[in-house]
Amino acid sequence: MIEALFIYLATVCVICAVLTVSLRQPVYNVLALLTMFFHVAGLYVLLNAEFLAVVQIIVYAGAILVLYLFVLMLLNVRTQSRHLHRQWPFAVLILGSVTAMLVGALQDGTWGVASGEYTAAAIQEIGNTQAIGLRLYTDYLLPFEVASLVLLVAMIGAIVLTKKGLIDDHIKE
Amino acid sequence: MIPLSSYVILSAVLFFIGVVGVLMRRSIIVVLLSIELMLNAVNINFVAFSHYLESITGQVFVFFTLTVAAAEVAVGLALLIAIYRNRQTVNVEELDMMKW
Numbered sequence: 001m002i003e004a005l006f007i008y009l010a011t012v013c014v015i016c017a018v019l020t021v022s023l024r025q026p027v028y029n030v031l032a033l034l035t036m037f038f039h040v041a042g043l044y045v046l047l048n049a050e051f052l053a054v055v056q057i058i059v060y061a062g063a064i065l066v067l068y069l070f071v072l073m074l075l076n077v078r079t080q081s082r083h084l085h086r087q088w089p090f091a092v093l094i095l096g097s098v099t100a101m102l103v104g105a106l107q108d109g110t111w112g113v114a115s116g117e118y119t120a121a122a123i124q125e126i127g128n129t130q131a132i133g134l135r136l137y138t139d140y141l142l143p144f145e146v147a148s149l150v151l152l153v154a155m156i157g158a159i160v161l162t163k164k165g166l167i168d169d170h171i172k173e
Numbered sequence: 174m175i176p177l178s179s180y181v182i183l184s185a186v187l188f189f190i191g192v193v194g195v196l197m198r199r200s201i202i203v204v205l206l207s208i209e210l211m212l213n214a215v216n217i218n219f220v221a222f223s224h225y226l227e228s229i230t231g232q233v234f235v236f237f238t239l240t241v242a243a244a245e246v247a248v249g250l251a252l253l254i255a256i257y258r259n260r261q262t263v264n265v266e267e268l269d270m271m272k273w
Binding site for chain 2: 002003006010013014017018020021026029030033036037040043044046047048049051052055056059060063064067068071072074075077082083084085086087088091092095096098099102103106107108111112113114115116117118119120122123128131132135136140143147150151153154155157158159161162164
């Protein structure tokens with residue numbers, strides 16, 4: 001049952017990823033990526049990460065992709081007859097061989113020893129959200145604060161970059 | 174029980190689809206979408222390792238990746254709007270002002 005679910009989710013993820021990079025209309029690209037994000041959230045549920053599955057849907061599907069759609073509608077970009085970069089055969093050739101090599105190498109790996117600290121049962125007992133929160137607000141408090149600073153810088157940066165007359169005037173001078 | 178390697182392979186495949194997208198598309202929008210795709214591939218790896226090595230730290234790091242992804246999208250789309258306003262194009266082949 002879980003295997004079948006994993007195969008379904010993985011297949012849809014790969015198909016949607018291919019569609020995301022290959023479709024011509026930008027809106028279809030965004031919608032393909034949206035479908036992929038939902039299926040990645042399904043993978044998180046399979047891996048007992050319910051909190052991240054919900055965050056994935058809220059932040060990625062709800063905020064980030066909506067931002068993309070807004071910008072697409074603001075810009076009104078016309079589709080071009082030639083949508084691929086001229087170096088695309090090299091990109092596919094080199095990365096295809098690298099991927100094949102990597103998949104072969106990853107097939108039978110030993111990945112370290114399970115620590116046994118947060119087993120599925122242990123997480124279930126205190127709850128996934130509580131377990132993450134406990135770690136986040138004790139061991140990772142400083143990175144958490146730095147992350148909020150990153151968001152602040154990004155917010156100011158986005159406003160400065162898109163505000164009319166703030167940068168344009170300097171370019172013209 | 175699904176082996177950890179299937180998650181890692183899925184993540185590698187998704188990551189390289191993203192890299193191909195960055196290298197072979199001409200529209201900046203799709204390049205940014207491909208970067209999102211790669212960040213998601215990394216997140217799958219984090220969560221899979223977190224589950225199989227029974228440590229919650231991987232899930233905490235996915236949280237930070239999400240933050241960086243949100244910041245990247247905000248700045249990236251702001252740059253896209255600024256470029257489109259000045260040059261009326263989103264084609265990476267035409268944006269070669271800094272090429273020597």
